[in-house]
Amino acid sequence: MKTLDTVVLLLIAAITYGTPLLYGTLGEVLTERSGNLNLGVEGILFMGGAFGLGGVYYCEKLLGTPSGIAAIAIALLCAFLAGALASLIFSFITTTLRANQNVTGLALAIFGTGVGQFAGEMMRVRAGGYVTVSNELKAVFTSSPFPQFMKDIPYVGQLLFGNSHFFYIGVILAVLMHLFLKKTRKGLYLRAVGENPATADAAGISVTRYKYLATIIGGGISAIGGVVYIVTTAGCTWNNEGLSGVGWLAVALVIFCLWRPLSALWGSVLFGALMILYMRLQLSFIPTELYKILPYVVTVVVLILSSLRNNKEKQPPEGLGLAYFREDR
Amino acid sequence: MEKNCYAIELKGITKHFGPVLANDSIDLGLQRGEILALLGENGSGKTTLMNMLSGIYLPDAGEILADGHPISIRSPKDAFAHGIGMIHQHYKLVNVFTAAENIVLGMEQEKKLDIKQTNARVREICQRYGFEIDPEKKVYDMSVSEKQTLEIVKVLYRGAEILILDEPTAVLTPQETDRLFAVLRNMRSDNKAIVIITHKLNEVMAISDKVAVLRKGKYIGTIPTAETNPQALTDMMVGRAVSLNIDRPWNDQQTERLLVRDLSCYDHEHVKKLDGVSFTAMGGEILGVAGIAGSGQKELLEAIAGLCPIAGGSILYKSPAGGQEELVGMSPMQIRKKGISLAFIPEDRLGMGLVGSMGMTGNMMLRSWRKGSGPFVKRKEPKALANKVLQDLEVVTPGIEFPVRKLSGGNVQKVLVGREIASSPSVLMTAYAVRGLDINTSYTIYNLMTEQKMKGAAVIFVGEDLDVLLELCDRILVLCGGKLSGIVDARRATKEEIGLLMTSVGGKEEA
Numbered sequence: 095m096k097t098l099d100t101v102v103l104l105l106i107a108a109i110t111y112g113t114p115l116l117y118g119t120l121g122e123v124l125t126e127r128s129g130n131l132n133l134g135v136e137g138i139l140f141m142g143g144a145f146g147l148g149g150v151y152y153c154e155k156l157l158g159t160p161s162g163i164a165a166i167a168i169a170l171l172c173a174f175l176a177g178a179l180a181s182l183i184f185s186f187i188t189t190t191l192r193a194n195q196n197v198t199g200l201a202l203a204i205f206g207t208g209v210g211q212f213a214g215e216m217m218r219v220r221a222g223g224y225v226t227v228s229n230e231l232k233a234v235f236t237s238s239p240f241p242q243f244m245k246d247i248p249y250v251g252q253l254l255f256g257n258s259h260f261f262y263i264g265v266i267l268a269v270l271m272h273l274f275l276k277k278t279r280k281g282l283y284l285r286a287v288g289e290n291p292a293t294a295d296a297a298g299i300s301v302t303r304y305k306y307l308a309t310i311i312g313g314g315i316s317a318i319g320g321v322v323y324i325v326t327t328a329g330c331t332w333n334n335e336g337l338s339g340v341g342w343l344a345v346a347l348v349i350f351c352l353w354r355p356l357s358a359l360w361g362s363v364l365f366g367a368l369m370i371l372y373m374r375l376q377l378s379f380i381p382t383e384l385y386k387i388l389p390y391v392v393t394v395v396v397l398i399l400s401s402l403r404n405n406k407e408k409q410p411p412e413g414l415g416l417a418y419f420r421e422d423r
Numbered sequence: 424m425e426k427n428c429y430a431i432e433l434k435g436i437t438k439h440f441g442p443v444l445a446n447d448s449i450d451l452g453l454q455r456g457e458i459l460a461l462l463g464e465n466g467s468g469k470t471t472l473m474n475m476l477s478g479i480y481l482p483d484a485g486e487i488l489a490d491g492h493p494i495s496i497r498s499p500k501d502a503f504a505h506g507i508g509m510i511h512q513h514y515k516l517v518n519v520f521t522a523a524e525n526i527v528l529g530m531e532q533e534k535k536l537d538i539k540q541t542n543a544r545v546r547e548i549c550q551r552y553g554f555e556i557d558p559e560k561k562v563y564d565m566s567v568s569e570k571q572t573l574e575i576v577k578v579l580y581r582g583a584e585i586l587i588l589d590e591p592t593a594v595l596t597p598q599e600t601d602r603l604f605a606v607l608r609n610m611r612s613d614n615k616a617i618v619i620i621t622h623k624l625n626e627v628m629a630i631s632d633k634v635a636v637l638r639k640g641k642y643i644g645t646i647p648t649a650e651t652n653p654q655a656l657t658d659m660m661v662g663r664a665v666s667l668n669i670d671r672p673w674n675d676q677q678t679e680r681l682l683v684r685d686l687s688c689y690d691h692e693h694v695k696k697l698d699g700v701s702f703t704a705m706g707g708e709i710l711g712v713a714g715i716a717g718s719g720q721k722e723l724l725e726a727i728a729g730l731c732p733i734a735g736g737s738i739l740y741k742s743p744a745g746g747q748e749e750l751v752g753m754s755p756m757q758i759r760k761k762g763i764s765l766a767f768i769p770e771d772r773l774g775m776g777l778v779g780s781m782g783m784t785g786n787m788m789l790r791s792w793r794k795g796s797g798p799f800v801k802r803k804e805p806k807a808l809a810n811k812v813l814q815d816l817e818v819v820t821p822g823i824e825f826p827v828r829k830l831s832g833g834n835v836q837k838v839l840v841g842r843e844i845a846s847s848p849s850v851l852m853t854a855y856a857v858r859g860l861d862i863n864t865s866y867t868i869y870n871l872m873t874e875q876k877m878k879g880a881a882v883i884f885v886g887e888d889l890d891v892l893l894e895l896c897d898r899i900l901v902l903c904g905g906k907l908s909g910i911v912d913a914r915r916a917t918k919e920e921i922g923l924l925m926t927s928v929g930g931k932e933e934a
Contacts, residue, residue, distance in 0.1 A: 277536070278536060279527075279536040282520075282524060282527070282528070282536065283528065283529075285517070285519075285520075286517050286520070286528050289517045289518065289519060289520070290515070290516070290517045290518070292515060293515040293516060293517055293525075293528070294517075294528065294529070296499055296511075296515045297499070297515075297528040297529030298498070298499055298500040298503075298529040299528065299529050406518070406519065406561070406563045406564075407519060409519075412517075412518060412519075
C-alpha cells in the first residue's frame with residue numbers, strides 16, 4: 095500500500111513538473127515539423143513565463159480579480175503572444191533572411207532569457223520586492239476541472255482527474271496536433287514542407303507561409319509552458335531558477351518523442367518524473383546532482399539508440415535545420 | 424491548317440542567364456499522339472527550354488501557344504492548369520510519404536483529404552497505362568524506376584495532356600527503360616503529347632516519332648525519326664564548331680603510370696557506375712575521358728584518388744622511379760604517405776577542391792599542413808606559393824587573403840590548378856576543368872595541362888567538349904553507361920566516331 099501511494103504521488107508530481115515541458119515540446123514539434131529548428135525554446139519559455147505572469151498580475155491589479163476561466167485565458171494568451179513574437183523574429187531571420195537556424199536559435203535563447211528575466215525582475219522591483227496574485231487565482235491555476243467525486247476514486251482519482259487545467263488543455267492540444275498532422279491536408283502539406291521544401295514548392299505549396307505559421311504558432315505554444323510553470327509549480331511568483339533548463343529539456347524531448355505529439359504526452363511525464371526523482375526517491379549514496387542529470391542522460395541514450403536504429407520512419411524531418419532557397423539547385 | 428493542331432507551340436523563345444544566352448529564339452511544336460525527342464549536347468539548352476514550359480523559368484522573349492491560343496506560364500501551377508506535366512531528372516518526392524500522399528501534394532481542388540479515394544484513382548491510372556505501383560508504398564522503399572513511375576503517375580493524376588520527361592533513362596536499367604518506353608507508347612495511343620529529353624541516340628531511334636535538335640542554345644531543326652539515322656543526328660547535334668588551336672607537342676618519353684584493370688564501383692544508391700573498366704594511363708600523355716554526363720567519369724577519378732569505394736578490380740601505380748603500388752583500398756592519406764603524388768582537380772571546385780571562405784594562402788596550406796614540426800603551421804611557404812600562383816596564372820583577386828568563394832569561376836579554378844600542379848604530380852586528374860570558364864582562361868588551363876604532360880605526368884582530362892578533347896589529348900577513353908566503350912587515338916579519331924562510342928558500347932548501333 096505504501097509503495098503504491100508513493101508511486102501515485104510521484105506520478106502526480108511528475109505530471110505537474112511535466113506539464114510545462116509538454117507545452118514546450120508540443121510547440122517545438124510543430125516548429126520542427128516545418129523544418130525549422132528553433133533552439134530558442136529556453137528563451138521563449140522565459141518570455142512566456144514573465145509576460146504571462148505580468149498579464150495576470152496587472153490585469154488583477156487594474157480590473158480586479160478575474161473569473162477562473164478568464165484568468166487562465168489571460169495567462170495563456172499573454173504567454174502565447176510573447177512566444178509568437180519571439181518566433182516571428184526567428185522566422186524572419188531564418189526563413190526570410192535565410193540565416194543559420196542554429197545560431198539564430200541560440201541567440202534567441204539568450205535574448206529571450208534576458209528579456210524574460212528583465213521583465214520579471216522589473217515587475218518585482220516595481221511592486222516593492224514581491225509579485226504575486228491573489229490566493230483565489232492561485233487556487234484556480236492549480237485546480238482541476240473535474241468534480242470532487244471523480245477525484246475521490248481511490249488511487250486513480252487524483253492521478254487522472256486531479257491535475258491542473260493546464261495539463262488537460264495540453265492533452266487536448268497534443269491530440270489535436272496529432273490529428274492535424276496525420277489527418278488533414280494542411281498537416282500533410284506542413285510535413286511535406288519540413289521533409290522536402292523543394293518538392294512542396296514544386297507542388298505549389300507556399301513554403302514560406304507554412305514555415306512562418308508553424309514556427310510562430312509553435313513558439314506561442316512553447317511559451318505557454320513558461321507561464322504554466324510560473325503559475326503552478328512556482329506559486330505565481332517570478333522564479334527564473336526553476337524555469338531555467340526546461341526549454342533545453344523540451345528540445346531534447348522533441349527528439350525523444352520522435353517528433354510525435356502523442357509521444358510527447360508520456361515523454362513529458364517521464365521527464366517530469368526524472369526531474370523530481372531526487373526529491374521523491376532519495377538514496378543516500380547517490381548525490382542529488384547525479385539525479386538531476388538523469389533527463390539529459392536519458393536524452394543522450396535515446397539519441398544514440400535512435401541513430402543506431404536504421405528506421406526510416408523514426409527520423410527527424412529531412413529538411414530540419416536547412417534554409418530553403420528556390421534558386422539553389 | 425497544320426499549325427492549328429499543335430498542342431503546344433513555342434515561338435521565338437529566348438532566355439538569358441546573366442550574359443549567357445541559354446535559348447536563342449527557339450520555335451518548336453508538339454503534337455498530340457506523338458513522341459518528340461529533344462536532342463542536344465550538354466548545355467545546349469534542352470532543359471532550360473522545357474523548364475519554361477513547366478513554369479520554373481520565365482522566357483525573356485517569345486510566346487507559347489496552346490491549341491493556337493497564346494498562354495502565359497508563370498508557375499508550376501499554371502503549367503498544370505494547361506495540362507503540362509514535367510518529370511524532372513531529380514525526382515521531387517517526399518521520402519517518408521506514401522505514393523498517394525506524394526500525389527495529392529498541392530492538389531487544392533479536392534476539398535477533403537481522402538487517401539482511400541486517391542489510392543483507387545491511382546490504381547485506375549496504373550491499370551490504364553500499364554504501370555505497376557502500390558499507392559500505399561513509402562517512397563523510401565521504392566527503387567529508382569518506381570520513383571520515376573510515381574512521378575509520371577503524379578502528373579497523369581493531375582490530368583496532364585502534355586508530358587515532358589527530362590533524361591528519364593539516365594538512371595534506369597535497360598529492362599526498366601523498355602518498360603518505360605512501353606508506357607510511353609500507351610500514352611501516345613491515348614493521344615497525349617510527349618517530349619523526351621535525351622542524348623542517347625539509340626533511344627531516340629527506338630521511341631520517338633520526330634527529333635528536334637538544339638545546339639548551343641539554337642534550334643537546328645526537326646526531322647521525322649524514320650528519315651534519319653544516328654550519324655546524321657550526331658552531325659546535327661555537334662555541328663561544325665570552330666576549330667581550336669591547342670599546341671599539342673609529342674612527349675616521346677612515355678612510361679606506363681597507372682594500370683587500371685576491371686574497375687567497378689557503385690554509387691550510394693547502389694547503381695553501378697563503373698563496370699569492369701580497364702585501361703593504362705601513360706606518363707607523358709594526356710588521356711581524355713569522354714562520355715555522356717554521368718557515365719562514370721566522376722567515379723573513375725574518385726576511385727583512383729581513393730575517394731570512392733571500389734567494388735572490384737585493381738589500380739596499379741608505377742612510379743617514375745620504378746616501384747609499383749596497388750591503390751585499391753588506400754585512403755587519400757595513405758596514398759600520399761606512400762609518396763605517390765596524385766593531383767585531383769574535382770568537378771565541384773568549391774565543394775571538394777577549396778575552402779571557399781579561406782584566402783589563397785589558407786587553401787594552399789590544405790596541401791602542406793602536415794609539413795613543419797610542432798603544433799604550429801608554417802605560413803611562409805604557402806604564402807610564397809600563393810603569390811607565385813597569383814603571378815604565374817594571373818589570378819585576379821584583391822589579395823591573397825581574400826576569400827576564394829568571392830572570386831569568379833575562372834580565378835577559383837586557377838587557384839585550384841595552381842595548387843595542384845605545384846606539387847609536381849605524377850598523375851594529374853581533372854574533371855570538367857574548363858566548365859564555366861571563358862575562352863582565355865580555358866586556354867591557360869589547356870597549356871598548363873600540356874606543360875605537365877611534357878614534365879612526364881600522366882594527365883587524365885575529363886571533358887565535355889569533343890572538339891577540345893580531340894585537340895588537346897593524345898588518346899581518348901570513351902565511357903558509355905559505366906562501361907569502357909573504346910579508346911581512340913585523338914590525332915586520328917573523328918568527332919562522329921567518339922559520338923557513336925559515347926552512345927553505344929563499342930560504337931555499334933544497338934538493335
